[in-house]
Amino acid sequence: MLKTIHCTVNGKAHTLDVDIRASLLEALRAAGFTGAKQSCGVGECGACTVLIDDQPVNSCLYLAVRAEGKHIRTVEGECQNALSPIQNALLEAGAVQCGFCTPGIVMSATAVIEQSTSPLSPTQIRHSMAGNLCRCTGYEPIVRAIQNCQELGSHAPQGPCQGE
């Protein structure tokens, strides 16, 4: 059964006809937002992380029909004309290897940067990023990237967006 929902994705209004059985992840990917990845499907790995009303959630465990009226942000929206500060910091720190977890890492880290009022300690960063698994990097460069991004504030140099 299909249901029509109205939401914004990366700031733009969308009207989506979604199957009541679909996760938000499936609906987003069907609508062309393939940044968020389907991986564990049970909320353990964080590869499907998107922001709903600026809060990170596992889009694999969120029914698409519940996104009515919500503001959704995906990794596609973080790279407008240039990489976002956190994307740039992840690149600089070598925090991307196979890249499968990266869209989720970017969204969780974006929420961490936006919501922390003062720079977090490495322990606090790890606690805030605990819902995202990365099997390549060993996490050190990811933690360092978030630290660097916090220190640079909004003055981080912005690199070109791939594919632009």
Next chain:
Amino acid sequence: MFPIESFHTPCSLEEALDLLQKTPCQALAGGTDILVKLRETLQAAHLIDISALPELCGLSLSPMGLLRLGANTTFAELVRAPLVSAHIPVLAEAAEQVAGPQIRNLATLGGNLCNGAVSADAAAPLLVLNAHLLLQSAAVKRRLPLSDWYKGPGKVALLPGELLLAVEIEAPGYSHVGAAYHKYAMRGAMDLATIGCAAGVRLGVSGPEQGCITEVRLAYTVAAPTPVRCPKAEAAALSIVAGRVPSPDLIQQMLAAMAEAVPDDVQPRTSWRADKEFRMQIIQTLAQRVTLLATERAQLLSAVKNS
């Protein structure tokens, strides 16, 4: 795709209760447990979205000191709520240790209790705060102590057609009570407790009992088929400290008595996470460690209030 047959979004509590009574529907709050279960089954579900019902949302404190936590409150909201940090910080302490940030933004207090999980992080702190549950069906509204809620592994006293509206904590449950929670798990996040332990210590505020320990409460998750309070360990503690100003020596005696008595309150089992002997060791250790922290917090509370 999940095996979902129908999805209802009731506009009012009455409509939701009516649907629950007439159809074999399952209430969906955060969905982080239900959807994981649906991934593993082929049986199609009929879901009722209760996440927007105002009766299940919000936190409040009545003039009489009754704390009301709406069942739809997420763990992330519990961590941030000023009302929680001011009166029942032990619940925020436990909420912060649930899964990871993405789950905490969706998973609700009510879902954690209705799921009946023996490892529910909210259960142990709420047991030591003497929490009650407010339940409603189309016909009846009732109030149940959390200690009567758990009926077995994954089994709770929720009747067909009933919704959990809120968790209520009365003033004697939390005022002048120092409390603490420790989650013993193999990983620092995204893990279920091997043993969860909460303790609460209440100090007398006036008369001959001023400064004396008047109540000791201890509760565990994963230490028995359901989350449990520990009446024997609590009685053993009080038999040492009741009516006396607790000196460091007396507190040590109290903790030792609790560690000795607590095995009679629990029935840990062997699972792939841990052997029952190991769990018993953790149970006895945490009885002392968490009760000591709760005692220190109670003393700090009374020092702040008297200064």
